[in-house]
Amino acid sequence: MSETQTIAVEFKRVMKSFGTKRVLNDVSFHVDQGQALCLLGRSGTGKSVTLKLIMALMRPDSGEVCVDQDNVVGMDEKHLSLVRKKLGYLFQDAALFDSLTLYENLALPLSRLTRKSKAEIDDVVHRVLTDVGLGTDGAKFPSALSGGMRKRAGLARALVLEPKILLADEPSSGLDRITASEIDELLMRQRAERGTALIIVTHDVRGARRVADRVGVLDKGNLVAFGPVDEVSQSENEVARKLITE
Amino acid sequence: MRWLSKIFEFVGKVGLFSLRVVVDGFRSPFEFSQLGRQLVEVGNKSLALIIVSGFALGAVMTLHTRNTLVMFGAAAMIPAVQAVSFFVEIGPLVAGLLLAGRVGSGIGAVLANMRASEQIDAIESLSIDSFKFLVVPRVLACVIALPFLTLFMDFAGLLGGFLSEELSSHIAPTLYINRAFDYLQWSNFIAPTLKTAVFGFIIGSVSSYFGYTTEKGAQGVGEAATNSVVLSSLLIIVADVLLIKCIFFLFPDTAI
Numbered sequence: 001m002s003e004t005q006t007i008a009v010e011f012k013r014v015m016k017s018f019g020t021k022r023v024l025n026d027v028s029f030h031v032d033q034g035q036a037l038c039l040l041g042r043s044g045t046g047k048s049v050t051l052k053l054i055m056a057l058m059r060p061d062s063g064e065v066c067v068d069q070d071n072v073v074g075m076d077e078k079h080l081s082l083v084r085k086k087l088g089y090l091f092q093d094a095a096l097f098d099s100l101t102l103y104e105n106l107a108l109p110l111s112r113l114t115r116k117s118k119a120e121i122d123d124v125v126h127r128v129l130t131d132v133g134l135g136t137d138g139a140k141f142p143s144a145l146s147g148g149m150r151k152r153a154g155l156a157r158a159l160v161l162e163p164k165i166l167l168a169d170e171p172s173s174g175l176d177r178i179t180a181s182e183i184d185e186l187l188m189r190q191r192a193e194r195g196t197a198l199i200i201v202t203h204d205v206r207g208a209r210r211v212a213d214r215v216g217v218l219d220k221g222n223l224v225a226f227g228p229v230d231e232v233s234q235s236e237n238e239v240a241r242k243l244i245t246e
Numbered sequence: 247m248r249w250l251s252k253i254f255e256f257v258g259k260v261g262l263f264s265l266r267v268v269v270d271g272f273r274s275p276f277e278f279s280q281l282g283r284q285l286v287e288v289g290n291k292s293l294a295l296i297i298v299s300g301f302a303l304g305a306v307m308t309l310h311t312r313n314t315l316v317m318f319g320a321a322a323m324i325p326a327v328q329a330v331s332f333f334v335e336i337g338p339l340v341a342g343l344l345l346a347g348r349v350g351s352g353i354g355a356v357l358a359n360m361r362a363s364e365q366i367d368a369i370e371s372l373s374i375d376s377f378k379f380l381v382v383p384r385v386l387a388c389v390i391a392l393p394f395l396t397l398f399m400d401f402a403g404l405l406g407g408f409l410s411e412e413l414s415s416h417i418a419p420t421l422y423i424n425r426a427f428d429y430l431q432w433s434n435f436i437a438p439t440l441k442t443a444v445f446g447f448i449i450g451s452v453s454s455y456f457g458y459t460t461e462k463g464a465q466g467v468g469e470a471a472t473n474s475v476v477l478s479s480l481l482i483i484v485a486d487v488l489l490i491k492c493i494f495f496l497f498p499d500t501a502i
Contacts, residue, residue: 057367081373095368098360099283109372161372 007069008033008165008197009054014063016049023049024060025221031214033164036191036198038208040243041218047201048092050218051167054199055089056080068164085113088163088196092170094154096142102129102153103138106160113161124160132156132186148179155186166190168200172207180204184211205244217243263459264451267385270378277383284387288349292395299344300399303336304328304406312414321415325426328407333430337400338438339486342445345392346478350453353384354474357457358467366458381458385450392446393439400439433497441489448485449478 010030016023023046031037039047052058053065056072064071067083075083096105106125110116116124129135132152137145145153151171158166168187172180184207190196202208208215208229215232217225217240225232225240233244308328315324357380360366369376408422453474460466 052367055367055371057370077375084371084373087371089368089371091364091368093363095364097365097368109374113373157368157372 006032006034007066008035009068009199010064010066011050011053012064012066014053014065015061016046016053016058017061022221024053024218027063027218027221027223029216029223029226031165031197031199033197034191034195035213036187036200036211038200038202038212038215039218040202040205040208040215040240042239045218046221047218048169051089051169051199051201054165054167055084055087085161086164088158088161088166090151090154090158090166090168090171092173094142094150096145096150096153096157098142100141101138102134102140102142102145102156105142105153106138106157109157109161128156128160129153131159133182148175148182151175151179151183152186155183159190162194163196165197165199168198168202170201170203172202172204180207187211215244259459260452260455263455264447266377267382267447267451267454270375270382271386273378275378277379280379280383281386284383285391287352288345288384288387289391289394292345292348292391293398295344295348296341296395296399297402299340300332300337300402301406303340304332304403304408305410306406307331307336307403308407308410312411322425324411325407325417325422326429329404329426329430330434332400332403332407333435334438337403338396338442338445339482341392341396341399342442342449342482342486343479345388345395345446346449346482347475349388350449350474350478351471353450353453354457354470354472355467357381357384357454358460358470359457361458361460362463362467377458381454384454385447388446388450389443390446392442392449396439396442431499433499437493437497441486441493444485444489445482448481452478452481 007030011027014024014027023044027046027050029037039050041047049058053060054067054072056065056075060073063073065073068086070079070083072080072083096102097108100108103125106128107121110121110124125138126135129138132155134149134152134156137149142150142153155168155171158168166187171183171187175183187198187200188211191198198211200208200211212229214227215225215229216223217232217235217237219237219239224237225235229244232240235241235244308324311327312321312324315321315327357366360380366376366380369379404426408417408419411417411422456470456473456477460470462469
């Protein structure tokens with residue numbers, strides 16, 4: 001298999017601004033299938049925007065964002081829908097649907113996007129909830145869940161369609177270290193068992209060291225360092241070095 | 247002149263948003279389960295408010311009109327006045343305004359909260375058209391539920407009026423009903439009731455617009471709720487004037 005065939009996500013000279021503020025400036029990188037990339041950087045440096053560009057929830061001002069070889073920029077809704085089926089997204093605050101139970105949150109994409117029967121959907125939802133340690137909580141509404149449980153539920157929903165690529169926006173934020181480690185374990189297991197590519201936005205350097213093959217450091221919209229953790233920790237860029245060695 | 251162009255821009259955005267509701271309403275997949283949920287939210291949960299308000303309004307209206315009509319020797323007209331005023335104008339308009347307050351603010355706040363907490367992005371990320379999933383069923387629910395709620399308001403008003411009159415003159419129920427419907431034609435009843443579907447469309451579209459398009463996070467939730475109620479109520483009153491003109495044009499005999 002050639003190198004280009006294994007690329008899961010690729011950014012090519014991507015620019016993105018909000019008003020006069022440029023949040024991504026000529027950013028290029030790629031992540032191979034089965035690899036884990038952690039994006040680090042101070043708040044407001046464009047990390048979450050990067051994930052939203054991959055999911056095509058935003059459009060860049062210029063450049064290309066390729067998911068599994070397909071450029072999602074300017075793609076019509078019909079094709080975008082097919083691309084999004086390859087992606088799972090764990091939102092920062094899980095973004096579970098308040099009006100639905102945990103079971104319904106997970107069953108919704110399965111009933112809408114697959115031809116599974118009710119019994120098959122029940123099986124999948126139960127299995128995924130059990131995988132994240134919420135096997136007995138399917139009937140609960142999101143408001144009844146703790147922060148850690150919500151994160152795990154958000155992860156379960158992101159994984160329920162068995163995506164090739166998983167995007168996670170600060171999966172450990174607001175969690176104690178033990179719960180954060182559990183989330184990291186779940187992410188690593190997903191990658192090991194299914195070969196899922198992971199792109200994780202995080203402030204948790206310790207978690208990034210455990211999970212990531214490569215890290216990227218964003219500063220003022222620029223990708224100032226990109227590579228294996230040890231390499232970035234020796235970077236000439238002070239912000240990157242400080243972030244990794246803190 | 248900048249404010250004028252802003253007004254036109256806003257009107258254009260709301261107009262395009264509403265047009266998209268109409269277009270998407272006829273495109274599959276149809277969100278029947280969401281429509282069911284919203285009908286319960288809009289219809290069932292508004293029923294108590296509508297019935298109690300209609301009943302009270304009916305009783306109060308009879309108390310106010312009674313003295314005047316008795317003075318002119320037209321006490322027998324009280325049920326007819328009550329029925330015509332409720333079925334033709336008070337029922338549809340008050341039901342619309344009440345729904346704008348209860349449901350409009352709810353739709354605005356819920357959608358704005360979903361936007362602020364990235365739930366709308368989450369729906370999109372699951373390859374589900376968030377507009378069809380969230381907005382269209384809400385607007386449709388308002389369009390379907392409001393005419394029925396209006397009927398409940400009309401009859402609750404009539405019941406309130408009857409009880410008020412019964413306490414004053416001990417009128418028999420059958421006599422009250424006969425007198426009430428003597429002067430009422432089908433066109434007095436059908437056209438004004440159906441016009442509330444337009445009120446429902448206004449409430450659903452305007453409230454959804456403010457909620458769905460908010461960009462101000464938590465602050466936007468409150469603003470969306472307030473703006474939804476204010477603009478929906480205003481547009482209902484304006485639309486009422488235009489619709490009454492249309493009804494008079496289509497059914498000249500209703501122009502009493």
